[in-house]
Amino acid sequence: MCFNSILLAAPVVSFFIGVGEEHKKAAKETKELLKIIEEQALGEKKYFGGDEIGMVDLAMGWMAASFGVIEEIVDVKILDAESFPRLHAWIQNLRAHPVIKNNLPNYDKLLVSYTQKRQMFLASTTS
Secondary structure, three states: OOHHHHHHHHHHHHHHHOOHHHHHHHHHHHHHHHHHHHHHHHOOOOEOOEOOOOHHHHHHOHHHHHHHHHHHHHOOOOOOOOOOHHHHHHHHHHHHOHHHHOOOOOHHHHHHHHHHHHHHHHHHHHO
């Protein structure tokens, strides 16, 4: 796992399972980290390493498959084209690459799975 993925892990998990102020704080932290990743790691490149998919793209690839699912479940959009145009383009480029496209998990199945996981976690914290 690359440093960028590790850096994002805690805020994204809190964004996914947090409620109230914890959720708002996690959303803010996630946005701040995404901005740093967009500006300092991705820059103006098509992929993190340049014109070809590399290890960092693969390590960060969970965003292409899962981030939209998480946003839909918590009903908060963070990674949109207006706020993060280069990361948004990177996700579109990654999803369109034939190798990635043919191996992305099914969105609807992820949605069901992640929804169940969030509900189980929230139920366990209120018991």
